[in-house]
Amino acid sequence: xxxxxxxxxxxxxxxxxxxxxxxxxxxxxxxxxxxxxxxxxxxxxxxxxxxxxxxxxxxxxxxxxxxxxxxxxxxxxxxxxxxxxxxxxxxxxxxxxxxxxxxxxxxxxxxx
Amino acid sequence: xxxxxxxxxxxxxxxxxxxxxxxxxxxxxxxxxxxxxxxxxxxxxxxxxxxxxxxxxxxxxxxxxxxxxxxxxxxxxxxxxxxxxxxxxxxxxxxxxxxxxxxxxxxxxxx
Numbered sequence: 001x002x003x004x005x006x007x008x009x010x011x012x013x014x015x016x017x018x019x020x021x022x023x024x025x026x027x028x029x030x031x032x033x034x035x036x037x038x039x040x041x042x043x044x045x046x047x048x049x050x051x052x053x054x055x056x057x058x059x060x061x062x063x064x065x066x067x068x069x070x071x072x073x074x075x076x077x078x079x080x081x082x083x084x085x086x087x088x089x090x091x092x093x094x095x096x097x098x099x100x101x102x103x104x105x106x107x108x109x110x111x112x
Numbered sequence: 113x114x115x116x117x118x119x120x121x122x123x124x125x126x127x128x129x130x131x132x133x134x135x136x137x138x139x140x141x142x143x144x145x146x147x148x149x150x151x152x153x154x155x156x157x158x159x160x161x162x163x164x165x166x167x168x169x170x171x172x173x174x175x176x177x178x179x180x181x182x183x184x185x186x187x188x189x190x191x192x193x194x195x196x197x198x199x200x201x202x203x204x205x206x207x208x209x210x211x212x213x214x215x216x217x218x219x220x221x222x223x
Binding site for chain 1: 144146154155156158161163202208209210211212213214215216217
């Protein structure tokens with residue numbers, strides 16, 4: 001079945017710098033790749049997603065890129081702010097599988 | 113718009129006691145429904161999912177069971193809780209297995 005690997009497990013950056021989180025997936029049939037942000041004690045919330053027919057998608061300070069050939073996708077956060085501190089999860093959806101496979105999560109800390 | 117509810121929000125139960133967590137979704141029909149468990153500081157472990165009434169797929173053999181008695185109701189149960197059942201239980205819904213939207217969660221502590 002599908003397997004998603006996420007790196008790094010922890011990331012610390014200075015406020016205002018950029019942060020990048022990377023995920024690789026195993027099944028080339030996967031065609032949907034969402035990213036979730038989970039603040040401490042809260043539910044995961046969708047922040048951006050990308051489908052396999054698109055290479056890049058942006059929403060203000062966040063962007064996601066997808067490389068289907070290499071089977072990896074990345075989350076980019078620019079001009080980081082303290083409120084970006086959270087755990088971020090990537091996921092991949094295998095076409096027709098009716099479920100998401102999640103990465104292990106990245107704890108992002110923004111240092112003021 | 114769609115809304116997902118979970119209750120209770122927090123629960124403290126003794127080892128060996130039964131469990132029933134409920135999840136309901138409003139504003140959509142025939143959603144896929146999911147139960148996840150998240151141990152402290154850990155990732156999301158998919159426990160069960162359902163694509164329709166009475167249809168349950170189990171991802172991990174364990175001390176828990178799930179039921180879907182109505183289209184927008186998903187229940188997680190246990191007959192006898194273990195210490196290892198402690199965690200943050202999240203219900204989620206999606207349409208056709210696509211984007212999942214999570215409920216507020218139930219924090220379960222087994223003592």
